[in-house]
Structures are given as C-alpha cells and as structure tokens.
C-alpha cells in the first residue's frame with residue numbers, strides 16, 4: 397500500500413499456467429503467485445484485467461474460452477485482490493454472447509482488456525462487435541479496450557450510448573489532444589493510464605484540467621510495464637489529492653459494477 401491512497405490497477409494481465417498465458421518480455425513473473433507478489437510489493441491494493449494469450453488467426457473461440465476460465469479461476473483464488481475481465485471476439489459472435497451470459501451470471505462485470513491486433517480482428521465498430529457490445533451494455537458491464545483509432549472509437553460511442561468504455565494507453569501528445577476531445581464529447585468514454593503517456597511530464601495534469609479527474613483510471617499493464625513508475629507518475633504531477641483519489645480508486649469503483657472491494 398501507499399500511504400494515503402488505495403490504489404487499484406484497472407489494467408493488468410495476470411499470469412496463468414505457462415501453456416495458457418505468459419506475457420513477460422524479460423521472463424518474470426512466470427507464475428500466478430509471483431505476479432501477485434510483485435503487485436503487492438509495488439504498493440497496489442487491488443487489480444483488474446484479462447488473462448491474455450495472443451491468438452492472431454483464431455480458428456475458433458477455444459483459446460479465448462481457456463484464458464477466460466483461467467482468469468475466473470485466478471479471481472476465485474485471489475478474491476480480495478483481483479477481479480477478472482473476460483474477452484470476447486467478434487469473429488465468434490455466438491460464442492462471445494454465450495460467454496458474456498455465463499460469466500455475468502457468475503458475477504463478472506468487466507470485459508477486457510480486449511486486444512484486437514493479437515486476436516484476429518481490427519475494429520471496435522463492426523456490426524458483429526456492436527452486437528456483442530450492446531449486450532455488454534445491457535448487462536451493465538464495462539469494457540476495457542486496447543488503444544483505439546479515434547475514428548473507430550467515435551463510431552462505437554455514437555452507436556452505443558450508455559456503454560461504458562475504458563480505452564487504454566493515452567499515447568503521445570497529438571493523440572492525447574484528440575482523445576481528450578473524445579472524452580469531452582462522449583460521457584461513457586474513459587481512459588486508463590497504462591502504457592505510453594504518463595512518462596511525458598504534464599500529460600496527466602493536462603488530461604485532468606481538460607476532462608476532469610473522473611474520466612481517468614489508474615492502470616499499469618503489468619507485467620508488460622513497470623508498476624512503480626506508474627504510481628509515482630500519478631503521485632508527482634501537480635493535481636489535487638481529490639483527483640488522485642478519483643484516479644487511483646474512485647472511478648474504478650464506480651465503473652466496476654461491484655461493491656467496494658477489501
């Protein structure tokens with residue numbers, strides 16, 4: 397824990413068994429236990445995200461079903477620390493809808509992070525994915541998506557008002573400028589701080605000044621990126637403590653569809 401703040405990571409990817417998922421550029425952590433040890437040691441209090449194994453040319457839904465099952469298993473094992481996000485795939489609409497129904501009944505409220513480029517599709521606004529996302533919305537779930545193309549995400553938000561979308565990775569300044577405008581335009585659009593962006597000094601203050609702190613969620617993308625760099629990125633920028641509380645935990649707790657954790 398970090399004194400004064402409860403810190404929730406809205407964007408991480410737990411490590412399951414080696415044959416189900418390993419995403420660690422330099423080799424560690426390579427198991428579930430070490431994954432959570434690193435999370436706790438870095439000062440996090442809770443986390444959320446999907447188990448991922450890239451499947452760039454999927455023949456069927458099986459690899460997605462397998463990682464979803466692993467995520468749910470890990471959630472049961474670490475209920476005080478982790479909430480899973482399941483993945484859907486617009487190449488397999490029927491399977492995806494069944495998956496949503498199944499896990500929603502089990503209490504899952506988060507979808508994603510979805511990572512199209514490693515899952516065989518590219519759009520967040522195709523008729524197939526809109527059909528799936530309309531059910532996500534109707535079930536009151538929130539969807540986390542890998543950094544979208546601005547035009548594509550605008551199409552999604554125009555088509556499905558009422559859907560809560562947390563987009564990932566603010567990016568470099570030209571993209572941040574566009575994304576801030578999108579967040580002002582669409583009440584259901586949020587951004588998480590994982591990946592490229594927060595290491596540019598002043599980026600977070602700009603986002604907070606432009607959109608308000610209620611639009612920004614803390615995230616790390618661990619074990620792809622460094623947790624502590626993200627935490628201190630938020631602690632060190634010139635924003636208010638109220639803004640930090642919203643970013644570190646308040647906004648996630650409002651969007652996660654569950655009672656306050658821990």
Ligand SMILES: [Zn+2]
Pocket residue numbers: 407408409509564617
């Ligand atoms: Zn990610």
